Structures are given as structure tokens and as C-alpha cells.
Amino acid sequence: MFRNQYDTDVTTWSPAGRLFQVEYAMEAVKQGSAAVGLRSKTHAVLGAVNKAASDLASHQRKLFRADQHVGVAIAGLTADGRVLSRFLRNECINHSFVYESPLPVSRLVVQLADKAQVCTQRSWKRPFGVGLLVAGLDETGAHLYYNCPSGNYFEYQAFAIGSRSQAAKTFLERRFQEYDTYSREDLIKDALFAIKETLQGEKLTAQLCTVAIVGEGEAFHIIDQQTIQEYIDAMELSTGGPDEEADAAAPPSAEAQEGGEGASSEPAPMDI
Amino acid sequence: MALRGDWMYENNGGTCVAIAGIDYCVVAADTRLSVGYNILTRDHSKICSLADKVVLASSGFQGDIRALHKNLAARHLLYQHQHNKQMSCPAMGQLLSNTLYYKRFFPYYAFNVLGGLDNEGKGCVFTYDAVGSYERVGYSAQGSGSSLIMPVLDNQLKSPSPLLLPARDAVTPLSETEAVDLVKDVFASATERDIYTGDKLEIVVINASGIKREYLELRKD
Numbered sequence: 001m002f003r004n005q006y007d008t009d010v011t012t013w014s015p016a017g018r019l020f021q022v023e024y025a026m027e028a029v030k031q032g033s034a035a036v037g038l039r040s041k042t043h044a045v046l047g048a049v050n051k052a053a054s055d056l057a058s059h060q061r062k063l064f065r066a067d068q069h070v071g072v073a074i075a076g077l078t079a080d081g082r083v084l085s086r087f088l089r090n091e092c093i094n095h096s097f098v099y100e101s102p103l104p105v106s107r108l109v110v111q112l113a114d115k116a117q118v119c120t121q122r123s124w125k126r127p128f129g130v131g132l133l134v135a136g137l138d139e140t141g142a143h144l145y146y147n148c149p150s151g152n153y154f155e156y157q158a159f160a161i162g163s164r165s166q167a168a169k170t171f172l173e174r175r176f177q178e179y180d181t182y183s184r185e186d187l188i189k190d191a192l193f194a195i196k197e198t199l200q201g202e203k204l205t206a207q208l209c210t211v212a213i214v215g216e217g218e219a220f221h222i223i224d225q226q227t228i229q230e231y232i233d234a235m236e237l238s239t240g241g242p243d244e245e246a247d248a249a250a251p252p253s254a255e256a257q258e259g260g261e262g263a264s265s266e267p268a269p270m271d272i
Numbered sequence: 273m274a275l276r277g278d279w280m281y282e283n284n285g286g287t288c289v290a291i292a293g294i295d296y297c298v299v300a301a302d303t304r305l306s307v308g309y310n311i312l313t314r315d316h317s318k319i320c321s322l323a324d325k326v327v328l329a330s331s332g333f334q335g336d337i338r339a340l341h342k343n344l345a346a347r348h349l350l351y352q353h354q355h356n357k358q359m360s361c362p363a364m365g366q367l368l369s370n371t372l373y374y375k376r377f378f379p380y381y382a383f384n385v386l387g388g389l390d391n392e393g394k395g396c397v398f399t400y401d402a403v404g405s406y407e408r409v410g411y412s413a414q415g416s417g418s419s420l421i422m423p424v425l426d427n428q429l430k431s432p433s434p435l436l437l438p439a440r441d442a443v444t445p446l447s448e449t450e451a452v453d454l455v456k457d458v459f460a461s462a463t464e465r466d467i468y469t470g471d472k473l474e475i476v477v478i479n480a481s482g483i484k485r486e487y488l489e490l491r492k493d
């Protein structure tokens with residue numbers, strides 16, 4: 001009842017000690033199409049559902065590379081997500097330039113969180129309406145973080161954000177205990193399963209989702225559609241055949257950073 | 273040599289050469305780092321692989337060269353993020369020129385030769401002065417041994433005059449192995465007379481299949 005009085009400005013507290021504008025921003029994240037992330041000790045996988053505004057439009061890009069060793073998946077206002085990705089890329093480049101070593105993921109997410117926090121404490125700004133799943137590899141292993149519009153960040157073994165992410169989270173909750181020792185192929189399969197859960201009945205095809213991976217000896221890159229389709233087919237048959245997939249997946253992962261979307265016949269992603 | 277208190281440069285010597293072929297490019301530089309009459313190291317690379325098809329060789333002040341290479345590498349990463357592809361050699365050529373001119377009033381003490389393949393897969397060499405004036409040529413030498421090497425390259429590679437119309441291709445019809453042999457010969461000769469050139473020669477060849485590196489021992493005196 002009293003929400004309306006205290007929700008105009010981000011700098012206005014409610015009597016219950018809440019900042020409604022920030023909470024509304026987190027709602028925007030829940031409205032975006034789903035994104036999932038999971039990690040083992042050595043690899044981290046990000047997946048996203050490609051939702052297009054209409055059949056005529058191309059889908060919005062939700063996975064961005066920040067550096068060789070870090071990438072993000074976004075959910076919510078994709079424009080805000082693009083801007084933050086640009087910020088992340090800049091921070092990574094600046095750190096590499098000064099210290100000649102990759103920016104540790106934990107530091108990157110702190111810088112991102114601090115940037116988000118600023119927008120919760122200025123009356124002339126609004127919070128970023130995007131949640132980011134940051135997946136990266138550094139000296140301490142593979143990591144997955146979730147950055148909120150509120151400026152909070154949390155580390156996860158596995159997580160899902162966006163619309164119908166609860167189904168994915170339920171699936172991940174059942175499985176995450178073993179993820180530390182999972183192979184990269186099993187991680188990818190589980191990511192696809194988690195994405196499938198968010199589709200709630202719709203058939204999962206490589207067109208509908210994007211998957212990226214980063215890990216030891218593997219720079220962050222988006223896995224090409226053909227390999228993804230092979231994983232999906234194998235999942236449906238539920239016979240596995242991980243060796244075949246490993247061979248098929250090895251050449252793309254050995255290649256450099258070009259995203260799979262460049263190679264496929266999809267329309268050009270709208271990226272800066 | 274008496275140094276002024278405010279002289280901020282140092283010449284670390286060395287020579288760089290690049291030759292453009294029909295479908296390849298050879299970029300080579302010696303690996304000696306010197307100061308005055310002393311050798312600091314015999315094993316220092318002056319060559320930087322900037323992109324898939326772009327290689328930069330610079331001689332002069334090693335501090336500025338390192339900074340310049342880092343700068344360009346960072347700019348290339350930014351370009352890749354924005355355009356989802358690698359920079360072409362002509363694009364990097366322009367970027368290098370702009371980067372050098374940016375410091376027109378406190379220049380990078382770096383004499384550069386940029387080599388690679390252009391958008392059509394043909395060999396591409398750009399030669400620079402310290403403040404960014406550049407030109408696409410068929411071959412070039414920069415650094416302490418350049419005045420010894422350039423006349424020999426002119427003699428062997430017979431580049432047509434850039435004043436001719438219609439413009440003639442400056443790339444050499446030599447094969448890759450012939451060009452590499454020529455580079456080895458000119459460096460061996462330059463090493464004889466230039467005290468700052470010697471120790472080891474690093475040769476980088478860029479062609480459609482990628483970047484290949486080889487080394488040749490030079491005289492150590």
C-alpha cells in the first residue's frame with residue numbers, strides 16, 4: 001500500500017528499510033530471457049536462451065567475452081548489459097596493460113558491483129536493469145559469480161537467472177554437488193539440460209540457445225551451433241558418446257576467440 | 273658520452289627488415305640489445321605479432337618500443353571486441369601511424385617496419401619514421417644497419433619507381449625461400465660492419481597458413 005510513496009527515487013528509503021527502485025530493477029532481471037551458468041574446478045560454462053522479439057527479428061546477444069579468461073551472460077535490459085560488457089572489457093584490458101597478467105575474476109566482479117552500487121545512491125541515476133553471470137578462470141580455478149543491479153555479488157557453483165529460471169535452478173540444485181569433478185562435456189550437457197528446463201516443453205534446438213565455455217587451456221569462446229546440436233542430439237538419444245563430442249568440440253575450442261555466430265548463417269548480432 | 277640530465281631516450285640499436293611477396297611477407301630483426309659500446313643481451317626480440325596477419329618489428333629505444341607494442345596490442349584487443357574480427361594490415365598501419373603522431377611532441381623513439389598480408393592476401397609492408405609518417409612499400413629496412421641494407425635490397429628487389437603511372441606493384445616476384453635467403457644474406461653483411469647488429473637473427477614469415485618463426489646465428493663480435 002505504501003510502496004507508491006517511496007518508490008519514485010532510488011535515493012528514497014521506505015519505512016521498512018528498502019529501496020524499491022533497486023528491487024524493481026531486480027524485477028527487470030526476472031523478466032529477461034533465461035541465462036544459466038555452472039562450473040567445475042577447471043571449467044565454467046554459460047548458457048542463454050535466444051529470445052527474439054518477433055519472427056522477423058534476430059535474437060539479442062546475451063553472451064559477451066570480456067577477455068580471454070572471462071565472459072558474461074546477461075538477463076534483463078540487454079542495452080544495459082552491453083554497456084556493462086564494454087566496461088568489463090575495458091577493465092580487463094587496463095589491468096593486463098599495467099600488470100601484464102589477466103585480471104582475477106574476483107576483482108573484476110567487485111569493480112562491476114561497485115559500479116552498480118553507485119547507481120543506487122545517486123538521485124539523478126537509475127540502477128542497471130541487468131543481472132550478469134560472470135564466468136572466468138584465474139589462478140585459483142574456475143569461478144562463477146552473479147552480479148545484481150543492487151551492487152551485490154555472489155559466487156555460485158551453478159545458477160540461473162531470468163524468466164522461468166526457477167525450473168533450471170531446481171534442476172541444478174539436484175546436481176551441483178558433483179560439478180567440481182565434472183568433465184567439460186558433462187558441464188555443457190548439464191547447461192543444455194538446465195536451459196531445456198526453462199523452455200518448459202518447447203523443443204530444444206541449437207538455434208534456441210547459445211553456450212559458451214572457458215577453462216584450463218581454453219579461452220572463453222562461444223561454442224558453434226553444430227557442436228551444440230550434436231550435444232542436444234546425443235542428450236535426446238541418452239546414449240552419450242562423449243568421445244565423439246569431445247573430438248568434435250576440440251577443434252572449435254582450439255580456435256581463437258571468434259564467436260560461433262560469425263560463422264553461422266544467423267543475422268549479425270547487435271553488438272557494439 | 274656526456275649525457276644531459278634531461279635526455280630521456282637511449283638507442284638500443286638493432287636493425288629490422290621486411291619484404292613483401294606475392295602471397296607472403298617476411299619480417300626479420302636481429303636480437304642484439306646494446307647501450308653505447310656494451311651489449312646488454314644477445315637474445316632480445318624486436319618483433320611483435322600483433323594480429324593473425326600483422327607483425328611489427330621496431331628498433332630504437334627498447335623502453336618506447338615495449339610501450340608502443342603493448343599499446344597496439346591493447347588497441348587490437350579492443351578492436352576485436354568491437355568488430356568481432358582481427359585487424360587487417362592496412363588498418364593496423366593507419367593505427368600505428370596515428371599512435372606515433374599522437375606523441376608528436378614527445379615521440380616514441382622507435383623505427384618501425386610493419387609487415388603482413390593485406391585484405392587480398394598479398395604481402396604488405398609499411399615503413400615508418402619516428403612520428404608516424406608512413407608509406408606502403410615492397411620492402412624496407414629500419415634501424416642502425418638500415419643504410420647498409422637498403423641499397424642491397426634496392427639492387428636485388430628492383431622496386432619500380434612510385435612515380436610511375438599506372439602505379440606498379442611493389443611486391444617482389446621472389447619466392448618465399450628466396451626472400452628468406454636474401455634476408456639472411458643482408459643481415460650477415462650488415463653484421464660485419466654495423467657494431468649494433470649481430471648475435472642472432474629472428475625471421476618471421478607470414479602467409480596464408482599463418483605465422484612461422486626461424487632463427488639464424490650471426491656473428492657475435
